[in-house]
Amino acid sequence: MKNNLHFLLKRFSFAVMKTRKVTLSSIADDLNVSKTLVSLVLNGKADALSINKETQKRVIARANELNYKPNQVARGLRMGQTHTLGLLVADISNPFYARITRTIEHMAETEGYSLIVCSSDESESREKHLVKMLLDRQVDGIIMTTTMHQPEVLKEIIPTQFPLVLFDRYLTGFDSHYVGVDNEQATRNAVKHLLDLGHRNIGFLTLTPNYISTLYDRQQGYLTAFEAYNFPVTDKYLLQLDYVRLKNKDYNQITQFFLENPEITALFTSNNNLAIACLKTVKELGKRIPEDLSLITFDDVECFSYTAPAISCIAQPLEKIGEVAVKMALQQIKNKRIDSQKVILQTELIYRDSTCAIN
């Protein structure tokens, strides 16, 4: 009976110990000192205030013993800094964004920041909603790819001077930090390469909505390549796929496109998903790459290098983009009020097996 009671007691106190939150006050109470002291010591500000070494040791010892970890929410409220960054991408399952996310996460983590990640699905209203959400959650900064057409909405909901960096896509009329690549030039060079190989009937596959800067610029690159060589552009060789259909793997538009334009000998696709969609369609139609169709695409994904044939593409410096984005965000957070800067990084045109001279 006695033992039993003992046992219960022990279990009880154990449970309590496990459950009771260890806070600054609890440590302070334990040690009969003030919260201030504990806070000071634990934040390394004790030496500056020349606080008794012994006291410091006692505090630290007790904190370790109880495994004290400051409540970051309380801290965030008090300091007005959550050490959290919002990352808003179009679609986290897209390898392009997933890989950038990884870099961003690592960089942020190194600097003591966490990431709240969200996907807009290319929806303006969702994007608006999510940005508001991030702001409500008091993130210290936002790194995002916008899907907006006009700058007004963002201007309205994001306070001036709020640490913000746009990457991948910029928004005309919206002055902010930005990091990305020269989409027009990269595309122009790729299309010129196709022209140099003798192709004239070159298709261009892109996505809705067309006002997204990257998509728009890539299309410009296609057009200016023809312009530079003084070749006429055939309008019907430009196909704009519906984003939602692509997501749902409805490739009918592409099949139609190939059937209606059998004279096409080369194709440029505006992103990795389009390239993949195209490869599937081509396979179904029994066309061979590159014999029947040369293909070159924007964005490199792992598999493009080992497929048969390997796919020629324009590779973006993903790690670098993430790196710069985080640096820009932290810069703004720390120094406050920096003129917005734009960083344009180099792309790389990778020649693989999917392109060949016209025969």
Place this chain on the structure above:
Amino acid sequence: MKNNLHFLLKRFSFAVMKTRKVTLSSIADDLNVSKTLVSLVLNGKADALSINKETQKRVIARANELNYKPNQVARGLRMGQTHTLGLLVADISNPFYARITRTIEHMAETEGYSLIVCSSDESESREKHLVKMLLDRQVDGIIMTTTMHQPEVLKEIIPTQFPLVLFDRYLTGFDSHYVGVDNEQATRNAVKHLLDLGHRNIGFLTLTPNYISTLYDRQQGYLTAFEAYNFPVTDKYLLQLDYVRLKNKDYNQITQFFLENPEITALFTSNNNLAIACLKTVKELGKRIPEDLSLITFDDVECFSYTAPAISCIAQPLEKIGEVAVKMALQQIKNKRIDSQKVILQTELIYRDSTCAIN
């Protein structure tokens, strides 16, 4: 001069207005009511307390006018609920995790939860660090793939009863909610398929660390397939790649493996990255798939279906996994104290062109 002053004043008040945070108190002060009232009204608890409709309208009007949005950090501190979930995966840039993340994010968002995402890079110490971080940030629950060998560390840092769900990998000796697939069975069936096709010299490519449950179970599946058919297992046909080397795209081990075991006619790879590594190596060595080597892998990624040849694989129900994980987490958060349940989902063995009968 007068105009100038006017201008300055205007700019000043503008700046102030833009800058001044709109809080409960500011609204309350504006309207000469108490914070309580405002809070009640804005949280829809006004009717229950039968508060004057007129007052309610005034509050709501003013709140809209000032575009008031509650500070979620303050709210989180006060309510002890941050409406934030921690998501810890091995590597967010791996399409397998990226796609699950997408579902999880969407589900969470629908329920009013945000996601703090982090990658452990298969490092136990990093994982430990990140879990602690998430806990410090007061997330309401954690959804994670563990990379731990032993349950002790997690047991130590995660409070009992804390809403937690493990997915993909389980941890023996660690009792928690779990959602995943039957890796052993799925692999066994795939390897049996290879055996049925007449292959006997079947390689098995896996990763370090071997104690990760999914990897271990897949290996068991390989072994038990041979066992079931009473065929002997050749130890040297099992190759375990170093995770870091794989990440760094150092495929020498694989090349060696093929050179040393030219008699191998079929290969099972334990995940998508290994399959990709293998495809690259095979290409370099000039081996043809499936003529010289039949390949089947765990995990389906988009490109496996359109490569030439398309790759046979075991597909996991990614969306479903994410869905169940979120449901389990929210269940625990809301109901508190639910017996930990394990959900094992069905995999699908997809036969494509990379496997054929031995000739």
Place this chain on the structure above:
DNA sequence: CTGAAAGCGCTAACAA
């Protein structure tokens, strides 16, 4: 050298 007290913005008992 150390402590008391204020306050970040919010919610919820408890009064009135």
Place this chain on the structure above:
DNA sequence: TTGTTAGCGCTTTCAG
């Protein structure tokens, strides 16, 4: 029907 008050856990003047 509305307001007062306390407090979540923390940092930070300002006194002592």
